[in-house]
Amino acid sequence: xxxxxxxxxxxxxxxxxxxxxSGVLNGETRFSEKTTKHVWEVANRLNYxxxxxxxxxxxxxxxxxxxxxxxMHIVHMSNVVPYHDRAQETDVYRLSWQARRHSLxxxxxxxxxxxxxxxxxxxxxxxxxxxxxxxxxxIVNTVKAKVPVVLMDVPxxxxxxxxxxxxxxxRYGFLCAMNExxxxxxxxxxxxxxxxxxxxxxxxxxxxxxxxxxxxxxxxGLEIMPEYSLCDSITAANHDAKMQEYARRVAPxxxxxxxxxxxxxxxxxxxxxxKEFAELGIRVPEDVSLIGHHLGFEAPCGITCxxxxxEALIEMSLELLRDQIDGKKIRCYxxxxxxxxxxxGTLGMAK
Numbered sequence: 290x291x292x293x294x295x296x297x298x299x300x301x302x303x304x305x306x307x308x309x310x311s312g313v314l315n316g317e318t319r320f321s322e323k324t325t326k327h328v329w330e331v332a333n334r335l336n337y338x339x340x341x342x343x344x345x346x347x348x349x350x351x352x353x354x355x356x357x358x359x360x361m362h363i364v365h366m367s368n369v370v371p372y373h374d375r376a377q378e379t380d381v382y383r384l385s386w387q388a389r390r391h392s393l394x395x396x397x398x399x400x401x402x403x404x405x406x407x408x409x410x411x412x413x414x415x416x417x418x419x420x421x422x423x424x425x426x427x428i429v430n431t432v433k434a435k436v437p438v439v440l441m442d443v444p445x446x447x448x449x450x451x452x453x454x455x456x457x458x459x460r461y462g463f464l465c466a467m468n469e470x471x472x473x474x475x476x477x478x479x480x481x482x483x484x485x486x487x488x489x490x491x492x493x494x495x496x497x498x499x500x501x502x503x504x505x506x507x508x509x510g511l512e513i514m515p516e517y518s519l520c521d522s523i524t525a526a527n528h529d530a531k532m533q534e535y536a537r538r539v540a541p542x543x544x545x546x547x548x549x550x551x552x553x554x555x556x557x558x559x560x561x562x563x564k565e566f567a568e569l570g571i572r573v574p575e576d577v578s579l580i581g582h583h584l585g586f587e588a589p590c591g592i593t594c595x596x597x598x599x600e601a602l603i604e605m606s607l608e609l610l611r612d613q614i615d616g617k618k619i620r621c622y623x624x625x626x627x628x629x630x631x632x633x634g635t636l637g638m639a640k
Contacts, residue, residue: 536565574637
């Protein structure tokens, strides 16, 4: 049997006093942010668990853990793009509501990377499992070392091959989108996507989806025109300015018929472009078609898109986690939800 990590081991590895480490792990707020973060990082890395974690959660002499029915929903709040955190906030409420149907109670944990991963319920063996919505490898490794986990709506990585993941089948969705464009006579399209990398070692979902769109266009026989596309660092702060600048730049190509459609990973770019095109006298979809992807709880109005039902995504994640908690064998580690075409009136025939 491996040696149980004690609080003294944590203090020694952190290079701090026993009193400081004990105070941080017990939630005292008198320590600096730097000290708090360092102690938690060491405790998580060593897989430390307080000896008092038993506190009624282990039964009899067998030491078998008694299930609590409590799970965690761990998400990363980025404050990077204009729609990201709003979607995460909605997820927190919706997942909690849907979990009740599985007899599970959810503790939401909104993780800000700069503050460090500080999670007493996990440390104290109070939870049965976790749904994780962050691609940070160190967080996934910390949690999966203690409880069953499911990754939900996290860009696929080879680092996660041994972790169940529920995701959107973007490849299927954009193949459908590109084939629909081709059926309507479109041949030359533009692509709008952000290249913004919010922080070091953070996998950008849009980077992967952009490659998926490019591959789908090639499969459908459509040409993505790089000179009329936009792949730039788009953030919450510069989103409106970038969309206005791009609309003005691409407008002449649209008028000349050099570009007949614009594709994007998210409809949020199209919502802004539709407004900018109207001010420039360009009609949607008569002059240019707009099609993208939307992940939400209901299909959006106003933009044609491949719609992925987020309620179904959450339900699939909870079912997979419930099975693990109940000791059932996982049949498939990568579970993909297929989008459907939602007609928002912005997809027309090519001129």
